[in-house]
Amino acid sequence: MPKTYLDYAATTPCDPKVTRAMSVFLKKDFGNPSSIHNFGQKASMAIGGARQSVAEFLGCESEEIVFTGSATEADNLAIFGTVKASKITKPHIITSQIEHPAVLESCRELEKQGAEITYLPVNKDGVVEIAELKKALRPNTLLVSIIYANNEVGTIQPIAEIGELIGHAMSSGHRMSKIYFHTDAVQAANFLDCDVKKLGVDLLTLSAHKIYGPKGIGALYVKKGTPIAPVIYGGGHERGLRSGTENVAGIVGLGQAIKEIQNPKLKIQNIKIRQFRDKLIKTILKIIPGSRLNGSLTQRLANNVNISFDGAEGEAIIVMLDQKGIAASTGSACSSGSLEPSHVLLAMGLSEEQAHGSLRLTLGKLTTQQDIEKVFKVLPTVIQRLRKISGYHS
Amino acid sequence: MEQPYYTKKILERFIHPRNLGKIKDADGIGDTQNLRCGDLMNLYIKVAKQDGREIIKDAKFETIGCGHAIAISDMICDLVKGKTFEEAQKVGFETIVKEIGPIPPVKMHCAKLAQAALKAAIDDYLKKSKK
Ligand code: FES
Numbered sequence: 001m002p003k004t005y006l007d008y009a010a011t012t013p014c015d016p017k018v019t020r021a022m023s024v025f026l027k028k029d030f031g032n033p034s035s036i037h038n039f040g041q042k043a044s045m046a047i048g049g050a051r052q053s054v055a056e057f058l059g060c061e062s063e064e065i066v067f068t069g070s071a072t073e074a075d076n077l078a079i080f081g082t083v084k085a086s087k088i089t090k091p092h093i094i095t096s097q098i099e100h101p102a103v104l105e106s107c108r109e110l111e112k113q114g115a116e117i118t119y120l121p122v123n124k125d126g127v128v129e130i131a132e133l134k135k136a137l138r139p140n141t142l143l144v145s146i147i148y149a150n151n152e153v154g155t156i157q158p159i160a161e162i163g164e165l166i167g168h169a170m171s172s173g174h175r176m177s178k179i180y181f182h183t184d185a186v187q188a189a190n191f192l193d194c195d196v197k198k199l200g201v202d203l204l205t206l207s208a209h210k211i212y213g214p215k216g217i218g219a220l221y222v223k224k225g226t227p228i229a230p231v232i233y234g235g236g237h238e239r240g241l242r243s244g245t246e247n248v249a250g251i252v253g254l255g256q257a258i259k260e261i262q263n264p265k266l267k268i269q270n271i272k273i274r275q276f277r278d279k280l281i282k283t284i285l286k287i288i289p290g291s292r293l294n295g296s297l298t299q300r301l302a303n304n305v306n307i308s309f310d311g312a313e314g315e316a317i318i319v320m321l322d323q324k325g326i327a328a329s330t331g332s333a334c335s336s337g338s339l340e341p342s343h344v345l346l347a348m349g350l351s352e353e354q355a356h357g358s359l360r361l362t363l364g365k366l367t368t369q370q371d372i373e374k375v376f377k378v379l380p381t382v383i384q385r386l387r388k389i390s391g392y393h394s
Numbered sequence: 395m396e397q398p399y400y401t402k403k404i405l406e407r408f409i410h411p412r413n414l415g416k417i418k419d420a421d422g423i424g425d426t427q428n429l430r431c432g433d434l435m436n437l438y439i440k441v442a443k444q445d446g447r448e449i450i451k452d453a454k455f456e457t458i459g460c461g462h463a464i465a466i467s468d469m470i471c472d473l474v475k476g477k478t479f480e481e482a483q484k485v486g487f488e489t490i491v492k493e494i495g496p497i498p499p500v501k502m503h504c505a506k507l508a509q510a511a512l513k514a515a516i517d518d519y520l521k522k523s524k525k
Contacts, residue, residue, distance in 0.1 A: 313458050315460040315461060316408070316459070316461050319405070319408065319460075320408075320409070320461075323409060340431070352432035353458070356433065356458075357458070386458075388414070389414055389464055390434075390456055390457055390459075391416065392458070
């Protein structure tokens with residue numbers, strides 16, 4: 001039975017060009033980039049090349065890129081690092097209720113340590129309101145961290161507008177510090193413009209494995225002049241911001257993956273993905289009564305479908321779909337194993353039951369028409385079956 | 395999660411539950427909500443007299459719950475048939491695990507959901523039969 005993978009927001013397969021580029025640095029050119037000999041220098045050069053590729057994608061200088069062990073680590077560095085480097089004794093951070101746990105839990109930890117945190121609400125479409133953010137600014141606001149595109153419902157946040165607002169805020173009123181602006185662009189990178197100047201961000205997080213690169217490698221853009229302290233100490237790699245021998249193959253993989261997502265062919269692929277997404281949303285809502293789309297239809301990543309079904313529980317849907325050869329997800333794969341209903345859906349105003357019955361389908365460049373049709377064939381029977389188990393009548 | 399999240403036996407019960415649905419003229423109905431995940435369960439029992447004792451003759455369930463909740467409820471329904479109330483309520487976690495295989499620790503409360511629903515159904519019967 002052919003397997004249909006519709007969980008690209010959880011992770012993506014490596015592009016063949018990526019694995020090819022990487023394997024050289026696992027085998028032949030395995031040197032430690034800190035070594036002065038030829039083996040080391042080859043590895044060091046390769047890292048430089050990858051750094052350049054990432055910088056080009058973000059429209060910044062290569063010295064502004066820090067490679068990390070994951071996007072979670074990059075988020076942690078952005079948040080803990082700026083707070084640590086700040087002179088404010090009780091800094092204020094603004095974030096949203098729909099952040100990735102990497103940001104949310106970092107903020108919660110800082111809150112325990114005495115920082116003030118504002119968790120901005122979102123509207124029912126799952127989008128942060130600029131006016132709310134404006135109201136939340138305080139004299140001691142140090143950092144704003146808002147996700148570029150949400151991982152569960154794919155809603156796109158107005159990052160450039162927020163960047164602009166922060167710019168204005170800084171020139172008016174009394175401030176204890178410059179306000180630094182961080183965005184987690186992990187899900188956005190495949191589809192949205194990540195030019196840091198256009199976005200007006202000081203810090204931006206990327207992940208390789210969401211863009212057809214390997215797992216275990218992330219990057220943080222740190223704008224020149226942004227005070228930031230490391231969270232990991234050691235040999236002073238990555239300009240002292242991330243000690244630890246570089247994951248050379250991973251970095252090379254990230255560099256190659258970044259090159260690939262800028263390939264003009266991807267634009268065409270993304271149009272196809274968007275068409276599939278639209279078809280999925282329209283058809284599922286039509287053929288399955290008691291279903292509703294979560295999150296804005298327009299401010300939404302081209303590959304994200306998130307639908308709630310009355311009378312069916314999310315995990316049960318996933319397991320039954322898996323039995324029929326479709327891999328999907330309930331909310332975020334990162335927090336599977338926790339049973340609490342999605343914090344993102346709750347923030348959007350869904351009831352606990354609605355939030356617990358959601359299905360996320362995320363598409364990617366290998367998704368085919370057959371995959372989509374399989375969903376149309378299988379999903380209605382799965383929902384019907386689970387509704388029979390739950391005694392639900394539409 | 396190095397153990398399979400869903401074992402073969404659990405999957406089988408989940409996909410083909412044997413004790414699914416309502417009992418139309420049920421003697422006791424228990425409904426419970428899982429406080430951790432918000433999921434819901436209804437359990438129906440039919441009571442009969444045997445050798446002068448009251449036993450559970452039939453048990454069925456409906457749930458909006460995860461696959462584990464479905465499989466475990468189905469199992470419990472099987473396990474309590476023919477048992478007195480007291481015996482039925484002794485059907486504990488170990489018995490279930492022995493029958494169905496290991497359940498991930500985060501899913502313990504899904505098993506409890508079924509046990510709570512069974513207790514509620516018995517209580518419901520006792521309340522009704524007193525009147
Ligand atoms: S997760 Fe709700 S019943 Fe198992």
